[in-house]
Amino acid sequence: xxxxxxxxxxxxxxxxxxxxxxxxxxxxxxxxxxxxxxxxxxxxxxxxxxxxxxxxxxxxxxxxxxxxxxxxxxxxxxxxxxxxxxxxxxxxxxxxxxxxxxxxxxxxxxxxxxxxxxxxxxxx
Numbered sequence: 487x488x489x490x491x492x493x494x495x496x497x498x499x500x501x502x503x504x505x506x507x508x509x510x511x512x513x514x515x516x517x518x519x520x521x522x523x524x525x526x527x528x529x530x531x532x533x534x535x536x537x538x539x540x541x542x543x544x545x546x547x548x549x550x551x552x553x554x555x556x557x558x559x560x561x562x563x564x565x566x567x568x569x570x571x572x573x574x575x576x577x578x579x580x581x582x583x584x585x586x587x588x589x590x591x592x593x594x595x596x597x598x599x600x601x602x603x604x605x606x607x608x609x610x
Contacts (some may be wrong), residue, residue, distance in 0.1 A: 493563040493576045494556055496540055500549045502597070508541040508569040510607065533606030536577055541598045545586070550594050554584055561604060570609075578604040588595055 496506045515530035542553065556562070559581040568575040579601040586594040 493525075495543055495564040495565045496538065499540075499556065500552055501543045503543045504540040506566050507547075509537050509568055510534050510570060510610070511602075513606070534557045534610040535601035535606050536568075536575075536579075537567075538564070538579070538601045539554045540598070540601065542584075542586070543596050544589060545594050546592060550584070550586060557571075557581055557599065557601075558583055562601075564601065580604060584585075589599075 490585045493530050496502065497504075511534070511554065513532040514527075514536050515532055548603065562579055563576060563582045564579050565574055567573075580603075582599055582601060586597040586600055589595045
């Protein structure tokens with residue numbers, strides 16, 4: 487998956503401000519929520535999923551176009567630093583639209599995007 491079937495190394499994308507912020511987040515099914523009077527969270531636990539926040543600095547229109555061709559796909563394969571194991575990990579993520587506000591007629595303001603893994607972690 488991904489561009490030319492190669493993993494995108496997130497920290498090497500144009501205008502990435504720092505290493506992507508990696509967290510591992512729980513995912514619950516639609517039947518989940520707080521019980522009315524107890525305040526206790528109940529439901530079906532799906533698993534733990536990698537989530538990455540990618541900070542992007544000011545970009546030119548050309549740089550943003552390059553980012554969009556790599557990120558705005560249904561599924562992308564990304565390599566990132568796993569905060570749990572402190573090693574590089576390659577994983578499939580859902581692509582996402584990049585929403586950025588124009589700074590002027592040639593550049594966009596800094597923004598960030600969040601990517602969520604397709605598959606749950608097997609090591610948790």
